[in-house]
Amino acid sequence: MAKKLYTKIIGTGSCIPEQVIKNDYFSDYRFYDPSSKKPFEKTNEEIIQKFHEITNIEERRWVKDDQVDSDIAAEAIKDACDSAGIELDELEFIIIGHNFGDVQKGRTHMDVLPSLANKVKGKLGLKNPACICHDVISGCPSWTQGMIVANAYIKSETYNKGVVVGADVLSRIADPHDRDTMIYADGAGATVVEGVWSEEPIGILAQSSRSDSIPFANLLTMGDSLNPDYDRDDLFIKMAGHKLYVYALNHVPGVVKDSIEKAGLQLSDIKKVLIHQANEKMDEAILKGVFKLYKEKDIPKGIMPMSIDKLGNSSTATVPTLLDLIVKGKLENQEINEGDYIILCSVGAGMNINSIIYKW
Known part of the structure; x- marks a missing residue:
């Protein structure tokens, strides 16, 4: 069998902010009803309890006052390169998936000039002009979209080794008067990828994507x-939660199934489903939807690892951070073994969906 070129993850890393924000932090917030624009009649205790029941978020991480997105992205890259056993100057490309760039403490304005990837390259001290860098802004699926771009770079033999990062600081663009602010978190995850020639299929085997801008572009807006x-003249992230939930349930399972079929696999081959940590109940419903498409009722225990209870929704960072935690044995009762087929999937603003089939 002739050798083919595949994109393989050779190292993972993450930067999980130190500041832990538990649900009771929001006890003194004044939340408004999005319909009436008046304060809720329910107590914050009731609102927080219902929020936990729906999302299973107990706490989340926020960056320190003097940190911005490019800081935690750079730290995640260092961690990933360490685990890959490579030097930073071996990188041929840096792709940063994010949504809001460097938002300073006390502000909500995006800062993407220069691009986050250029800022990160500077903070890493990489002077080699041949190491190209750019951003990918594609909602929560920005990291999976970055992985798809990296795979294209490698398959075309344009570049052979680089890093893909998902990094977001959502705590500074969340409306303090919107109960959805409790969902959002900060964090960064990174994967070092390399082109490997192999007779046996390895690494990224297939991907399926979908974008529904009409009529769903307004499900996540500012x-x-x-x-x-x-x-103040500020804009905050706004989410049509129920409509987004319905969209995800209607469309994500089909994209996942398509990616499995493109890889020439069956659902029973899949060992892990790493899906964007947006809302635990929604993720569970999506997984049930995938199994329903295959007319399967029994879902293997532990097939869908979750980190949202402790880390919240850090947008682009959720999937690569989750992967890093599992690979390094930091997520209880979860592991990925050599030869395992896993799914890397995300859905978010746009609306955009990506599903990648990866052989470990």
């Missing part, structure tokens, strides 16, 4: 605070 008396 908008004014829910508090009508908020007197």
